[in-house]
Amino acid sequence: MKCFRIGEREKRESVIVCRKKVFSAALAPLKERLLNGGGIVFTDTNVHALYRASIEKYLGGVPVFAMPAGEEHKNAETLFALLGAMREAGLRRDSLLVALGGGVVGDVGGLAAALYMRGIGCIQVPTTLLAQVDSSVGGKTAVDFGGVKNLIGAFHPPVRVLADPVFLNTLPRRELRSGLGEMVKHGALCPSLFEKLEGADDLLDPAFLAELVPENIAFKASVVRRDPREQGLRRCLNLGHTTGHAVELSSGLSHGACVLIGLLLESVLSARHLRADEAFLERLRALCKRALGEEKMPPLDLKGALLDKKNGAGDGVTLAVPVAAGEYELLRLPFGQYAREIGEAMETLC
Ligand SMILES: NC(=O)c1ccc[n+]([C@@H]2O[C@H](COP(=O)([O-])OP(=O)(O)OC[C@H]3O[C@@H](n4cnc5c(N)ncnc54)[C@H](O)[C@@H]3O)[C@@H](O)[C@H]2O)c1
Structure with missing residues (x-):
């Protein structure tokens, strides 16, 4: 297991953990905290279909909202649908959003977490290689708007990033x-x-790529740490x-x-x-x-x-x-x- 930290200590610090068995070892212990308005799992339809059994086994009872997969759904409509689901689930100021998916889920989920009650905590669980080495690290969140990519967004560093190589095995x-x-x-x-x-x-x-994930994260984190904005x-x-x-x-x-x-x-x-x-x-x-x-x-x-x-x-x-x-x-x-x-x-x- 490898662990990195970025951000201003005690203010907006992200802890990035590269580890195996993310569901049983890192998410299951959070289940009690996520129940009863304490959190929501945000994912997309493809990831939900692939990892439904693990979500149910380790996070059963926590509300799940799955957006349609694909960049064309990284928009204001999906963002507001998610915010609606968060309200319906009774999320509070101290609740957590778990973004389980690729860069699209991470960007939309991160932005919803930035906006809901002026900002709740977001845990990123990146499931694509791109999301593990790049988009989950650094706190940029956004949706596309008016034909322009990432036009509406915010800097909202996740409280935690959990990168598990197992997800790469199902990636096309x-x-x-x-x-x-x-x-x-x-x-x-x-x-x-x-x-x-x-x-x-x-x-x-995938095994070779998974080995290089920690070094890529360390590199990006070193850049973001010196110039977060x-x-x-x-x-x-x-x-x-x-x-x-x-x-x-x-x-x-x-x-x-x-x-x-x-x-x-x-x-x-x-x-x-x-x-x-x-x-x-x-x-x-x-x-x-x-x-x-x-x-x-x-x-x-x-x-x-x-x-x-x-x-x-x-x-x-x-x-x-x-x-x-x-x-x-x-x-x-x-x-x-x-x-x-x-x-x-x-x-x-x-
Ligand atoms: N915030 C940032 O700093 C930053 C940086 C780079 C890119 N991005 C954004 O990231 C997005 C692209 O991210 P992406 O490439 O991860 O795309 P994506 O999130 O659309 O995922 C790609 C496809 O892989 C599927 N998928 C995800 N995990 C899977 C898994 N483990 N097994 C099988 N299929 C899986 C998804 O359902 C989707 O169909 C873009 O919107 C881009 O703007 C953001």
């Missing part, structure tokens, strides 16, 4: 690859992780994401696969505009291609990049790009130039 390859995309991004910023990923025989082996350093975690979001809007690929494509393309811009270590960027591109496997790069609609609220105002695009092992820089380009150069990079790489 597409979802494993999605988490792998964020792990490669962490690797670009953390040399020891990069070398482990480079050395893997099978990048999608994304005012500086935390922007490094947007590596590959500006172009990745545009790819996501114009393709059916998973989030992490789009991040891998974003990393590939943005590394070309990095080499062109900054004093970058080309040998490292070449290794990074090779790793991204291996991680993408059979996924094909789709035709790209860059309008999506304009909707990326992290770009800031004006006609320019600001990208966090890799420049050397463990190093990144911010690169700002006029939108027209960015679109043209990404287009050229696509032709070269595909």
Whole structure:
């Protein structure tokens, strides 16, 4: 078992625990506290179907609310339906919401916990690789609104994150690859992780990925600890994401696969505009291609990049790009130039 802490001590500290047997060892002892208005389990229909027996065995009697699975349901309607279920279950100021699912469940559940009675405690139990290494760590919560991703949200660090490798055994390859995309991004910023990923025989082996979860969490936690509100350093975690979001809007690929494509393309811009270590960027591109496997790069609609609220105002695009092992820089380009150069990079790489 591995344990990390992030946040201001005694105020908003998250305890992150990587452990096996999460239901019997970590959730069952909370059952008495969660009964009679003390809490609710929030999940999605897929996770509920897979883990219903464990929920009933270890948390029987605790109210369960399952949203329809999928990003298209990460919206205000689902948020308010959940808030309604929390009221109906009689949740109080000292109650807990247990978010059992992937990043979508974590984001909606975290936001509902932030809003209900001005904030109740949230326990994140991430069940996808992406949620374990990324979205459950750091306190960002949100729903999509008006066609814009994550437009309505809050920083609401969970009181506890419980990451159990067992959940990876039921994850489809597409979802494993999605988490792998964020792990490669962490690797670009953390040399020891990069070398482990480079050395893997099978990048999608759940056992191999599970072994790297604690190191990924430790890396993300170290960044969030130093910049909890994304005012500086935390922007490094947007590596590959500006172009990745545009790819996501114009393709059916998973989030992490789009991040891998974003990393590939943005590394070309990095080499062109900054004093970058080309040998490292070449290794990074090779790793991204291996991680993408059979996924094909789709035709790209860059309008999506304009909707990326992290770009800031004006006609320019600001990208966090890799420049050397463990190093990144911010690169700002006029939108027209960015679109043209990404287009050229696509032709070269595909
Ligand atoms: N808050 C943050 O800091 C942050 C960071 C990155 C991404 N995100 C958000 O996370 C979301 C993506 O998260 P995701 O990739 O986990 O997607 P997801 O939550 O939609 O899960 C992907 C699919 O896997 C299924 N699933 C979940 N656990 C499973 C399991 N153990 N076995 C089998 N199937 C399982 C889900 O039902 C879903 O169909 C996006 O909305 C993104 O914006 C948030």
